[in-house]
Amino acid sequence: MIKQMQKRTLETRARLMAVATQLVAQNGYAALRTEEVVQGAGVAKGTFFSHFKDKDALMDLLIGAGIDRHLDDMAQATPPATVEELVALHRPLLRFMTQERYVFDVILRLSGAAAVEEIGAIATTFGRYIDLTAAWFRRGGFRRDIPAELLAEGMQAFLTQVMALNFCALHDDQKMEARLEVYFQAWLCPKV
Amino acid sequence: MIKQMQKRTLETRARLMAVATQLVAQNGYAALRTEEVVQGAGVAKGTFFSHFKDKDALMDLLIGAGIDRHLDDMAQATPPATVEELVALHRPLLRFMTQERYVFDVILRLSGAAAVEEIGAIATTFGRYIDLTAAWFRRGGFRRDIPAELLAEGMQAFLTQVMALNFCALHDDQKMEARLEVYFQAWLCPKV
DNA sequence: ACATTAAATTGACTGCGGTCATTTTAATAT
DNA sequence: ATATTAAAATGACCGCAGTCAATTTAATGT
Known part of the structure; x- marks a missing residue:
């Protein structure tokens, strides 16, 4: 099913967003590092940029x-x-x-x-x-x-x-x- | 004389500005690289940043x-x-x-x-x-x-x-x- | 089951701005 | 001349965003 793949994608994206939101709440916007976001979400750097331009x-x-x-x-x-x-x-x-x-x-x-x-x-x-x-x-x-x-x-x-x-x-x-x-x-x- | 030191400083700065101006005229503002500027001026990278914040x-x-x-x-x-x-x-x-x-x-x-x-x-x-x-x-x-x-x-x-x-x-x-x-x-x- | 295919993920790598301990230069004091 | 000292210059190094060829995952066809 196509649904499955989409689901994985959406999950990853949601995880990235959640971690980013959390980090911003902690340290503010300017301090956000993509490295921290991907680490927190448990994915690789490249994954971030396949989800966000x-x-x-x-x-x-x-x-x-x-x-x-x-x-x-x-x-x-x-x-x-x-x-x-x-x-x-x-x-x-x-x-x-x-x-x-x-x-x-x-x-x-x-x-x-x-x-x-x-x-x-x-x-x-x-x-x-x-x-x-x-x-x-x-x-x-x-x-x-x-x-x-x-x-x-x-x-x-x-x-x-x-x-x-x-x-x-x-x-x-x-x-x-x-x-x-x-x-x-x-x-x-x-x-x- | 203090003048001498100032002169060297001013010369370097003028050279950096001249090269930068030239490069911008050639390739536009967005394409300017500090590396190119210092190379063109014949100085080291760090010199650029001791002249410009x-x-x-x-x-x-x-x-x-x-x-x-x-x-x-x-x-x-x-x-x-x-x-x-x-x-x-x-x-x-x-x-x-x-x-x-x-x-x-x-x-x-x-x-x-x-x-x-x-x-x-x-x-x-x-x-x-x-x-x-x-x-x-x-x-x-x-x-x-x-x-x-x-x-x-x-x-x-x-x-x-x-x-x-x-x-x-x-x-x-x-x-x-x-x-x-x-x-x-x-x-x-x-x-x- | 197995092959095929397309999407999702990976992580080493690049580009470039910016830093800093060290070295060089040149002015002043002796 | 020589020592002293402060400014100027150096370049190896760092941080971090963004890339991409290679790999993994999972859905579909046979």
């Missing part, structure tokens, strides 16, 4: 899952009516994405799919983010002279900007959120 | 110089009065920054200084970009409800966004500029 592909899944959890929470919450609420809703996501410089780098690198066919986990979450925030804007309460999708894309741009600036000097959550609020205000509620 | 530090200088050349041109040009002119002014810079995926990655990684003390070449050019565009906005012609500096920072955010999206699917300058115009219009000339 490269280390980034694994990170894409791990970090993408993390982002997804936060988007779930955001989708669950009541839609924000003010910029303050909007910023507050972003806090956990922001914290997750900037927990390590390495994590942010990976997100930046993988936030756009390399090709149309193979859209990665992180790139998918960015699409989700656009959909989610666009839905908020369609409910009204913010500027209406441009499409909600465009508003959402701008959010993404400013989110990235704020996180990038955050790594410039000293890591300071307070500053990050303050800056985000300024950007969001200017983008979502222009007073011309 | 890491490979990124060299790239910072090379790419930073490239960006600076384009900023020189932009500063020379007559200040843009419309969004179309603004986008047109960005064309060469945009082309340079997206000539290689690797170049864009390096720019993203180094656009924020890691620490306050050591602001790199690329990070400096981003400061220059803010100053330049802020000066344009202070002349008027665009929205005035927020500080020119903030407007400029938004430009940077959208510029990054457009370049990132550019690497998502097929590389297409036309689309990149079109998208940039939409963003700039919405950011600089809100019609609320």
Whole structure:
């Protein structure tokens, strides 16, 4: 049966993922070594790369899952009516994405799919983010002279900007959120 | 004399830079190998790393110089009065920054200084970009409800966004500029 | 049972960035 | 001239991601 072979494959992959998740929980993302993962899973180095294109592909899944959890929470919450609420809703996501410089780098690198066919986990979450925030804007309460999708894309741009600036000097959550609020205000509620 | 020692140091560094520049002109940024650079300069591997913290530090200088050349041109040009002119002014810079995926990655990684003390070449050019565009906005012609500096920072955010999206699917300058115009219009000339 | 075949796994090997104890160079003191 | 000393240069070495020809596993045909 083909099922059998697939089963072995899936088991190995699940084992690799489980070990990787465990190691990340222990030592963080940047410290993850493929060598440790394969040792923990009891397979050879090459097996790792027959399951994942490269280390980034694994990170894409791990970090993408993390982002997804936060988007779930955001989708669950009541839609924000003010910029303050909007910023507050972003806090956990922001914290997750900037927990390590390495994590942010990976997100930046993988936030756009390399090709149309193979859209990665992180790139998918960015699409989700656009959909989610666009839905908020369609409910009204913010500027209406441009499409909600465009508003959402701008959010993404400013989110990235704020996180990038955050790594410039000293890591300071307070500053990050303050800056985000300024950007969001200017983008979502222009007073011309 | 202390001068003598400094001279040797400067000569070696200049030789490394010259060889690196030459190699990049030949094969592009991503293909540069430190091994080739030191061989071309006639020094040992370790010498490279006593002159540059890491490979990124060299790239910072090379790419930073490239960006600076384009900023020189932009500063020379007559200040843009419309969004179309603004986008047109960005064309060469945009082309340079997206000539290689690797170049864009390096720019993203180094656009924020890691620490306050050591602001790199690329990070400096981003400061220059803010100053330049802020000066344009202070002349008027665009929205005035927020500080020119903030407007400029938004430009940077959208510029990054457009370049990132550019690497998502097929590389297409036309689309990149079109998208940039939409963003700039919405950011600089809100019609609320 | 046995042969065939395709997928899954293996691990020695490569490429390349980066390190560091050691050696060389050259400026200054005696 | 010679000793001293600090900077500069050296290159063997390391860590780690990623490769690939060879081997094992397991499903299918006869």
